[in-house]
Amino acid sequence: MNEKMKEWFMKRVPFNQEKASKVMSKIFLEEPIPKHMKNWYYALGATPLILFGFMVVTGILLTFYYIPSPNKAYNSVRYITEEVSMGYWIRGIHRWASNLMVIAIILHMVRVFFTRGYRKPRELNWIVGILMFAVTLTLCFTGYSMVYNQLSYWAATVGTNMIKEIPIVGTTILDFLRGGQEVSSNTLTRFFNLHIGFLPTLLFILIIIHIVFIRMHGVSKLEGKEDDEETYSFYPEHFYHTIIVALFLITFISALTIVLPPGLGEPANPNITPAHIKPEWYFFAVYSILKFVPLKIGVFLILALVIAATFWPFIDDMLRKKWPKIKIHYLVGSLTIILFLFFTVYEILVH
Amino acid sequence: MSENNNSLSTQKLLVGIFSILLLIILIIVAAVEMKQTRKPELVVDVSGVNKKCVDCHIQKGVAVKAIDSWKQSKHAQQNISCIDCHTAKKGDFDAFYCPESDFLVARHPTPNDCAECHEQQVREFSESKHAHQFWLIKNADRAVFENPISTRNGCEQCHNIGNLWPDGSVGECDACHAKHTFSKAVARQPETCGECHIGPDHPQIEMYLESKHGNIFRSQEKKLDLNYSSKDNKPIPIDVPVCTTCHMDGNETQPMTHNVSARLGWESQAAWSFRTVWLDEKLGNWEMKRSRMESVCKSCHAPDFIETYFLTADLVNLQYNEIRRVFVDWNKKLNKKGLTHTLIGKDGKPYSDPTLVGWDEVPEYKMYYAWHHEGRRFRMGAEMMAADYTQWHGIWEIQDDLVTMLTWAAEHGDKEAKKWVESIDPIKFAPYALYDIPGNAWGINAKSNTLPYVYKTYPDYWERIKSNVKAAYDNNLLSEKQWLAWLKRFENKEHYLGTKYNVDSTFKIYTDRDDLDTKAFKKQAVEFKLPGNPFWIW
Numbered sequence: 070m071n072e073k074m075k076e077w078f079m080k081r082v083p084f085n086q087e088k089a090s091k092v093m094s095k096i097f098l099e100e101p102i103p104k105h106m107k108n109w110y111y112a113l114g115a116t117p118l119i120l121f122g123f124m125v126v127t128g129i130l131l132t133f134y135y136i137p138s139p140n141k142a143y144n145s146v147r148y149i150t151e152e153v154s155m156g157y158w159i160r161g162i163h164r165w166a167s168n169l170m171v172i173a174i175i176l177h178m179v180r181v182f183f184t185r186g187y188r189k190p191r192e193l194n195w196i197v198g199i200l201m202f203a204v205t206l207t208l209c210f211t212g213y214s215m216v217y218n219q220l221s222y223w224a225a226t227v228g229t230n231m232i233k234e235i236p237i238v239g240t241t242i243l244d245f246l247r248g249g250q251e252v253s254s255n256t257l258t259r260f261f262n263l264h265i266g267f268l269p270t271l272l273f274i275l276i277i278i279h280i281v282f283i284r285m286h287g288v289s290k291l292e293g294k295e296d297d298e299e300t301y302s303f304y305p306e307h308f309y310h311t312i313i314v315a316l317f318l319i320t321f322i323s324a325l326t327i328v329l330p331p332g333l334g335e336p337a338n339p340n341i342t343p344a345h346i347k348p349e350w351y352f353f354a355v356y357s358i359l360k361f362v363p364l365k366i367g368v369f370l371i372l373a374l375v376i377a378a379t380f381w382p383f384i385d386d387m388l389r390k391k392w393p394k395i396k397i398h399y400l401v402g403s404l405t406i407i408l409f410l411f412f413t414v415y416e417i418l419v420h
Numbered sequence: 421m422s423e424n425n426n427s428l429s430t431q432k433l434l435v436g437i438f439s440i441l442l443l444i445i446l447i448i449v450a451a452v453e454m455k456q457t458r459k460p461e462l463v464v465d466v467s468g469v470n471k472k473c474v475d476c477h478i479q480k481g482v483a484v485k486a487i488d489s490w491k492q493s494k495h496a497q498q499n500i501s502c503i504d505c506h507t508a509k510k511g512d513f514d515a516f517y518c519p520e521s522d523f524l525v526a527r528h529p530t531p532n533d534c535a536e537c538h539e540q541q542v543r544e545f546s547e548s549k550h551a552h553q554f555w556l557i558k559n560a561d562r563a564v565f566e567n568p569i570s571t572r573n574g575c576e577q578c579h580n581i582g583n584l585w586p587d588g589s590v591g592e593c594d595a596c597h598a599k600h601t602f603s604k605a606v607a608r609q610p611e612t613c614g615e616c617h618i619g620p621d622h623p624q625i626e627m628y629l630e631s632k633h634g635n636i637f638r639s640q641e642k643k644l645d646l647n648y649s650s651k652d653n654k655p656i657p658i659d660v661p662v663c664t665t666c667h668m669d670g671n672e673t674q675p676m677t678h679n680v681s682a683r684l685g686w687e688s689q690a691a692w693s694f695r696t697v698w699l700d701e702k703l704g705n706w707e708m709k710r711s712r713m714e715s716v717c718k719s720c721h722a723p724d725f726i727e728t729y730f731l732t733a734d735l736v737n738l739q740y741n742e743i744r745r746v747f748v749d750w751n752k753k754l755n756k757k758g759l760t761h762t763l764i765g766k767d768g769k770p771y772s773d774p775t776l777v778g779w780d781e782v783p784e785y786k787m788y789y790a791w792h793h794e795g796r797r798f799r800m801g802a803e804m805m806a807a808d809y810t811q812w813h814g815i816w817e818i819q820d821d822l823v824t825m826l827t828w829a830a831e832h833g834d835k836e837a838k839k840w841v842e843s844i845d846p847i848k849f850a851p852y853a854l855y856d857i858p859g860n861a862w863g864i865n866a867k868s869n870t871l872p873y874v875y876k877t878y879p880d881y882w883e884r885i886k887s888n889v890k891a892a893y894d895n896n897l898l899s900e901k902q903w904l905a906w907l908k909r910f911e912n913k914e915h916y917l918g919t920k921y922n923v924d925s926t927f928k929i930y931t932d933r934d935d936l937d938t939k940a941f942k943k944q945a946v947e948f949k950l951p952g953n954p955f956w957i958w
Contacts, residue, residue, distance in 0.1 A: 168450040175446070176439050183435045220457075291428055329451050332458030340649055343497065345465075350446075350453045399434060406438050410445055417452055 096284055101300035102307050103290045109310075113180070116173040117205075118276060119315045120166045123322070127163040128265065135215065137261035139254045142217035143336040150333060161326025162319075167209050169322065171351045174202050182402045185385070186289040192382035194282040199379045201275045204268055206351065211264040213349050217257065218334030223346040225260070226252045231359075234368040251339065353416035354409045469523070470501035476521065490600040500537070505529040513586040531589040542591070544678035547699055551582045551590040564763075564771075565779050578616035605647035610637065613663040620793045622689060623813075627797075627806030628663065636660040650676040656719050666716050673715040679703070685710035685730075686737050688799040691791045692744055693737035695897055707899050728861035728909075729805075731902050735855040736802035736810065738892050740795055742852040743818055747787040750825060750837075754783050759832050782828040786821040794818045819849060846873055855892070856885045858909040859916030866918035867927055886910055 079086070134153055136145040149156040178198065181187055187195035214225040229252065232243045248255025290298045301307075348356050359367040377384060388397045466474050474487050490496050495505075508515035508526035515524055526533070535542035545551055555575070563571055581595040595615075596607040606612060614625025628634040637644070637660045648657045650669040658665070667683060670676035681698045685706045695706040703709055710730065717726045754760045760781045763771040778784025789795075794817035801809030829837035840848055854874070859865075874881050893903035914920035 164454070165450075168454070169447075172443065172446045172450070175442055179438050179442065180435050183431055183438070291431075325451070325454075329454040330458070331454055332456075334457055336645075341494075350449045353449075396430075399430070403434065403438070406442065410441070413449055414445065417449055 098302065098304035098308075100284065100288075100303035102288055102303055104299040104301065105291050106288065106307065107301075113173065113314065114177050115311045116314055116318070117170050117177060117201075119311070119318055120170040120173060121272065121276070122315075123166040123319070124163055124170070125269065127159045127166070128269075130159050131163060132265060137215070137257050139217060139257055139337070142215065142257060143333070146216050147333055150331075157330055158323070158326055161330050162322050163212075164331040165322045165325045166318075167212060168350075169318070170205060171209065174205060178202070179402070179406065182381075182398060184289070185292050185398060187382040187385075188289075188292070189382075189386070191282070191286055191289060194279060194286070195382050196379055197275055197279050197282065199375075201272060201279060203375075204272045204275065208264060208268045208272065209349060209351065211260040211268065214252075214257070214260045215264060216334070217337045219337055219341070219343050220334050220347070222252060222337035222339070223343055224348045225256065227346050228348060228352075229256075231364065231368055234365050235372075347416070350413060350417070354412035357412040357416050465499065466501075468501075469503050472521075473502040473518075473523070476518070486600045493601045493603070495600075495602060504536075505533050507533065528585070530585045530587055531591040531593060532585075532587050534593045535589070538593075541678045542589075542593070544682075545593070546590045547681075547702065548679040549681045549698060552698075553579075553582050553584060555579060581616070603647065604649075605645070608646040608662050608664045608669075610634070610662050620797075622796050622800060623809065624663070624800060624804065627801055627804045627809050630808055631805035633661050633805065637662060656716075661716075661720070666713060669716075671716055671719050673718075674712055681709075683709055683713040683716070685713070685734070686799070686803070688737055688803065689796055691795075693741050693799060710899075725861050727901070727905050728857075728859075730803075731898070731905055732857055732861060733799075733802040734898060734902065735857055735889070737799050738888075738897060739855045740799050740818075742854070743822070744791060744795065746822065746852050747783075747790050747825065750829065751778070751783050751787050754829060754832075754834070757834070759829070759834065760784055783825045786825040786828075790818045790821040794821065822849075822851075847877070850874070853888055854885060855888055856882075857906060858882075858913035859918070864916065864918045864921070866921040866923040869917035869919055882910065882913065 131149060134145055134149045134156070136142060146160070149160055151157070153159075181195070181198070210225075210228060213221050215221070229243060229246055232246065233239045235242065244250075246256065246259060247253070248259055347353075355371055358370060361367075362370065385398055388395075476482075477487055478484055490502075495501075503523075503525070506525040506527075506529055508524050510524065512526060514527040514530075516527055517523065518525055531542045531546065562575075566574065580592050582590060583592050584590050594602070596612050597603065598606050598612070610625060610628055614628075617624035618626065629638065640660055644658050644660075646658070646662065650664075653670055653672055653675060656665055656669060656671050667680050668677055679699075681696065682703050684696055684698075687694050687696050687698075696709060697706075714723075714726050714730070751760065755762060760778065760783055763778070763780070765771040778788070794814055797809045798814030798818055801807070801811075801814050826837045826840050830841040840851070859869075869875065878884070889898065889903070889906050892898050893900070893906075898906070909916045
């Protein structure tokens, strides 16, 4: 019976099973992993992917009830949180997974940065990674606006205001994103569309490109040990590592959701500006800088930082050629992390 | 090789330290932020002098909750802090130094302080009857009856809304905008008005809750956000009116006002109902004020309903005056005959006014009740859709007062009163002229108007009523529009009274049912005799 079914299926989908199995085995199961990856520090690259998976699943469930209209958005989120069976858990997982995804990406970047995993020939994959980080933050920003409470409404207003400062095209992009002069029903529809359609698709494509790059180059080995580091197969050990991470994460996020479930805040009121408008915590450092310098300069500063981060592998290469003895990436990396943490904590303390 | 190993160790150390540092700090940051999402109140900047006030009050445990309330206020959001309202100059009536400090502060921020920012609201309020100290002007000092200590936390607590401050300003803004949140939502909550508009003399909160408005409000209360701005001629954002919706809030037709007298057509609280002349030069005459109220009603109701409803309520006010006239005439007569007495003060001058207050003799206080308690309920109930207050707490008790007064007069030898008491004519309960309107605002009842004794007994009933309504119109107590609306009903009264419609077959179902009820109660109660004898034998 089984054979018959197989035969029936193979006739209709005539692919070379043996070849496919070999390819799968080669590019997936037998992928050589450098021995240093057995250390947990180095084995968390899949964490953002796992969290993204959680968010796709919970996100789809949230769209069953969420209504992207200014009059109904807040109430639909309230309904999900307070009335839908397990709704608070689904929403909590979605919200906490987004927070942890940002943290996981930052940790992954720290690892790649300090091990110079971006060095030749993997520069392009670093750029893909930066793009993925940017898309993730945009997903977070648009997702935060979905709740349509006072903080998220005003964060969306102030956040999008920055776009205006981009020379020449700023105002046009702002109008395009907001669908008018102010954050309105048009903005919510556009943000919703971006959040559940365009951005996740883009991120998914970038994830594929990122993994394909890794598979093409192989996982980067430690600098100086490129030739003599031992390797082991992706399956089963590293695969099980990933499964353990996934199981740990779902437990950890569930616990966080129970202990610190996301609240609802006050419904958005375009007529009342809250005393303190603040973005989500991952933008605190940027927000802090913007408070100390004029908006225009701040926006340029941020753009400069983004460009520097994107092209860091090339910048690093040039700097190393000039000062071969100095570990510039240690200095730059440490300074960036310390400043980022300082401004993030500072924002928390002043509020 | 060793250099390579050293480099790898440094690398591992950096990755390890920064990963753990980032992980711990960022998860704590995310957790703190997540906790913030559950906090309804906004965090407020407290700095400068304000910080000193707040710190000291918290440290000494003085009015700490007031600070918490202030933190929730819009004032706090806009950086309007302690000293902005409690500002004082040397010599101010309420200036004092905060203990153990050199801060000169005002104990009582007055409307003058509020007017620094809310000039329009304070002005409108000062032009309203809320600010009018009528009780100091109109009546004799009631503290002989209700001794001073009782009035401190009694009368004065409510009438404080029109407090005349030593700085010349009038009012007490926090009577409605409870301090220190000064919340619009609290001010709009019907119970805020009900703090004073309650009790036997003007139970508006009870009337409101009895009305359809109040009932719908209660059922939707949890969903309503009363913290809205009523400026800019925007539509009313809630589906059911609270007190302020009709009396203060704006809609598409008019701006919000703090002058609660701007939309009232009657002085229904007065001893005699009269068309308001309050600030006519600014607010327009009573018709203009009434039209403002009607414009609010029109947000929800059909014009025809509003017109009939108010016309009926207006006729109730006019009817009250005719009843009041009987009380006043009788009290004057009894006073003149020496059966009741005016109070005389130590200075030899009359202290009480027999037509307003007497307090110590039955006809006097029955007249007082018929005005100050039941008379107000009768009129205000009719204006506020509170049927029970028009009926049982209104006209029924007024008539009870009337019977008691006349019975007392008869017992004390007044011949006319004796004749009235001994009369067996049912019409003796209407010793005054009547007003009426064919039908009501709610619809046509095809049977109820076949019942009233006066309809069946007096063929000229409606002609008499017409002449009274016409007289009221001629005296500018009803508008031309109202007179025409009344006439329209009069000319089609068989329709509006429902008498032209034959519904006997339907009505018979109920008369048959009623026969069964009558038989049942006769059998079960009236004719049911117990075998054991009573213990007291008549």
